[in-house]
Amino acid sequence: MQGIAERAADRVEGLSASDYLEESIxxxxxxxxxxxxxxxxxxxxxxxxQEELEELVAFLLTQ
Ligand code: HEM
Structure with a gap:
């Protein structure tokens, strides 16, 4: 998961990092x-x- 915030932003065109992370989970x-x-x-x-999902995505965005 190291560097996931940066990778998540570029994985799928049109999907923000947080949307990509949420969908991946x-x-x-x-x-x-x-x-x-x-x-x-x-x-x-x-x-x-829903709250745990949001917290998990917020955490991953710091990685
Ligand atoms: C709370 C636990 C987990 C979270 C938050 C999580 C989150 C994620 C995320 C965000 C990705 C996308 C990674 C990327 O784009 O670089 C991913 C991919 C993946 N995860 Fe998980 N994961 C979890 C647990 C697991 C477990 C338990 C397994 C296997 C036993 C697993 C297997 C995989 C695999 C093989 C991929 C790459 C293939 C794919 O995109 O689905 N994950 N995971």
Whole structure:
């Protein structure tokens, strides 16, 4: 996750860093990082609250 804030801004055209991070957590298969399989658990997005999601994205934006 080191440097994720900078990478997240450039991953998908038209998606801001925070929108990309949110989508990557809520729908991990939406945009796969090249070289990786679609193995990230969906259970994370299904079990965290909206507030936790926002805090997680805010934290990742500091990394
Ligand atoms: C709270 C826990 C987690 C968070 C916040 C999280 C967040 C993220 C984010 C933001 C990305 C995009 C990375 C990028 O664009 O460079 C990503 C990708 C990925 N994650 Fe997670 N992740 C978590 C847990 C996990 C777990 C437990 C696994 C596997 C067991 C996993 C597997 C992957 C893989 C393989 C990718 C790259 C492929 C893809 O884009 O889906 N993640 N994760």
């Amino acid at each position: 809520m729908e991990p298969g939406a945009h796969l990082v090249e070289g990786y399989d679609d193995v990230m658990p969906r259970v994370i997005g299904r079990t965290i609250s």
